[in-house]
Amino acid sequence: MTITGIAAIGAGIAVIGAGMGIGKIGESAMNAMARQPEIQGKLQTSALILAAFVEAVALFGVVASLIV
Numbered sequence: 001m002t003i004t005g006i007a008a009i010g011a012g013i014a015v016i017g018a019g020m021g022i023g024k025i026g027e028s029a030m031n032a033m034a035r036q037p038e039i040q041g042k043l044q045t046s047a048l049i050l051a052a053f054v055e056a057v058a059l060f061g062v063v064a065s066l067i068v
Helices: 003-035 037-067
Strands: none
Touching (some): 003 037
16 A cells, blocks of 8 residues: 555545544534523534534644645
8 A cells, every 4th residue: 555545544534533523513512402502602602613623633634644
């Protein structure tokens, strides 16, 4: 397997991890809103910020795997 193939596998793993992280954030946010609907505004803002952080880490992983 060439280094390009290994980099592609690393990029794929980073993207899968990001998808799982965002899914977990969404699941937890929906559970919290079902329990306490009055905090929906604050919770939505926090969930969007957390999703952006997960995407940033995934992007870093993809770039790092492609640099190698």
